Amino acid sequence: xxxxxFRSQLEDxxxxxxxxxxxxxxxxxxxxxxxxxxxxxxAEPTLLLMLASPEGETDQVGVDRCVASVSAxxxxxxxxxxxxxxxxxxQLAAAAAAVLFVTVGVWWMNEDASGIAVHTEELTVxxxxxxxxxxxxxxxxxxxxxxxxxxxxxxETAVWFVVNPELES
Amino acid sequence: MRVTEVCLVRAIGRSRxxxxxxxxxxxxxxxxxxxxxxxxxxKKHSGGLxxxxxxxxxxxxxxxxxxxLAFLRAWQRLxxxxxxxxxxxxxxxxxxxLAIDLIRSxxxxxxxxxxxxxxxxxxxxxxxxxxxxxxxxxxAGILDQLVESLSxxxxxxxxxxxxxxLDSAEVAAVLGCSPTTVRNHIFQARKILRKKIEDQFPEYLxxxxxxxxxx
Numbered sequence: 001x002x003x004x005x006f007r008s009q010l011e012d013x014x015x016x017x018x019x020x021x022x023x024x025x026x027x028x029x030x031x032x033x034x035x036x037x038x039x040x041x042x043a044e045p046t047l048l049l050m051l052a053s054p055e056g057e058t059d060q061v062g063v064d065r066c067v068a069s070v071s072a073x074x075x076x077x078x079x080x081x082x083x084x085x086x087x088x089x090x091q092l093a094a095a096a097a098a099v100l101f102v103t104v105g106v107w108w109m110n111e112d113a114s115g116i117a118v119h120t121e122e123l124t125v126x127x128x129x130x131x132x133x134x135x136x137x138x139x140x141x142x143x144x145x146x147x148x149x150x151x152x153x154x155x156e157t158a159v160w161f162v163v164n165p166e167l168e169s
Numbered sequence: 170m171r172v173t174e175v176c177l178v179r180a181i182g183r184s185r186x187x188x189x190x191x192x193x194x195x196x197x198x199x200x201x202x203x204x205x206x207x208x209x210x211x212k213k214h215s216g217g218l219x220x221x222x223x224x225x226x227x228x229x230x231x232x233x234x235x236x237x238l239a240f241l242r243a244w245q246r247l248x249x250x251x252x253x254x255x256x257x258x259x260x261x262x263x264x265x266x267l268a269i270d271l272i273r274s275x276x277x278x279x280x281x282x283x284x285x286x287x288x289x290x291x292x293x294x295x296x297x298x299x300x301x302x303x304x305x306x307x308x309a310g311i312l313d314q315l316v317e318s319l320s321x322x323x324x325x326x327x328x329x330x331x332x333x334x335l336d337s338a339e340v341a342a343v344l345g346c347s348p349t350t351v352r353n354h355i356f357q358a359r360k361i362l363r364k365k366i367e368d369q370f371p372e373y374l375x376x377x378x379x380x381x382x383x384x
Contacts, residue, residue: 014359016352020336027334042375045366046331046359049315051308052224053332058216062233066215067208070240074204077245 001029006036014044135161192256200247211240214257217333218264224328225268225321227313235271239264254342262343265329269321311373315365319358322346326354327362 006029012018013026030037030050041048135149138160145166151159192213198206215236222239223232242263243250250259312332316324322344329340330351341348366374 016337016355024334038375044359044363045374046362048366048373049308049312049362050332051305052312053220053309054305057305059219060216062219063212063215066219066233066237066240067211069237070211070215070244071204071208073237073241074207074244077241 001025003029003033003036006030006033007039010040010043140165189255189257193252196247196250196252196256199244200250207240207244210256210260214260215240217257218261221261221328221333222264222268224309224312224316224332225265225324226271227316231271232268235264235267239267242267255339258339258342261329261335261339262345265325265343269325272321272324311366311370314369315362318361318365323354323358323361326351327358330355331358 006026009018009022009026013023018026027050030040030047037047135151137147138150139148140146145164147163147165147168149161149163151161192210195206195210199210218239219229219232219236222235223229226232226235239260243260246263250256316328319327325344326340329335329343330337335343337348337351340351344351
């Protein structure tokens with residue numbers, strides 16, 4: 001880029017209206033031509049700050065250290081990821097608690113159901129309360145040897161006891 | 170611009186697109202667990218990223234910390250990398266966000282330090298040479314002090330566009346805003362920095378500018 005072109009493009013550069021190709025050429029000239037740079041910085045002091053970053057220069061020592069550090073961190077990250085995949089103690093405890101809860105629950109439900117069945121049988125097997133008070137004779141067929149006692153007769157249960165009257169006497 | 174210069178700029182453009190394609194291939198390999206491919210990306214981009222990030226945070230050593238963390242994040246999030254973006258843009262976005270987070274986390278500590286009376290630490294001495302012979306380290310020192318007066322977005326936009334020379338579209342993609350917003354940030358940043366340079370570092374300005382300011 002010629003100095004004349006550079007100086008004519010300063011306003012467009014500051015307005016950010018140059019296309020990227022021209023902008024690149026302007027910046028290159030600004031770095032490379034001390035006279036134009038001095039002229040430009042006099043017009044716009046902030047252009048001085050472009051020198052803070054030398055184009056193409058790299059801190060190679062820093063880069064090498066960075067590569068080594070990042071590689072080490074990646075390996076550490078992979079190792080940490082593998083460790084995390086193993087179940088943590090609290091996860092194992094929670095799983096055990098869930099299994100125990102389900103097992104106890106199933107056992108309790110089974111015990112509860114069998115208890116009802118026994119209770120029902122007891123009702124039929126146990127001696128009726130009416131025996132102490134004397135069962136009510138529901139029906140008797142004289143000469144036929146049949147006497148039917150009503151031992152219990154409510155909404156849920158009805159029990160009759162059939163006997164031979166001769167056995168009772 | 171002469172024809173030969175235009176051709177040179179276009180040739181550079183073609184090689185940049187080739188580089189972007191190479192980066193996508195390396196990123197695809199790294200996504201499958203290829204550490205060597207990722208190390209190649211680190212070697213390729215860490216220098217440029219450090220130059221940008223160090224100027225945003227205002228410190229070279231912290232800049233390297235941010236760069237390393239940015240690459241680690243990039244490794245962990247490779248499954249989220251969209252190959253429609255260039256890898257460099259995606260990486261710069263991660264690095265810039267980390268740098269901005271660092272600036273913000275320092276913000277409250279800096280306010281406490283400055284509460285007793287602001288003074289500018291002049292680590293850069295009076296120049297013995299005219300401004301056209303300044304070393305980049307000296308100018309970097311000036312910039313590190315001056316960017317403290319910018320907001321994180323202004324700082325990032327100015328460094329990426331004006332110092333590192335990224336395309337307007339790239340800067341907008343890195344910062345997650347529109348090119349117009351980037352332009353506004355830079356305009357505001359120039360206004361603030363111009364005043365700061367004239368007030369605090371007049372000796373670095375050409376005599377023509379100093380005479381103009383004196384008037």
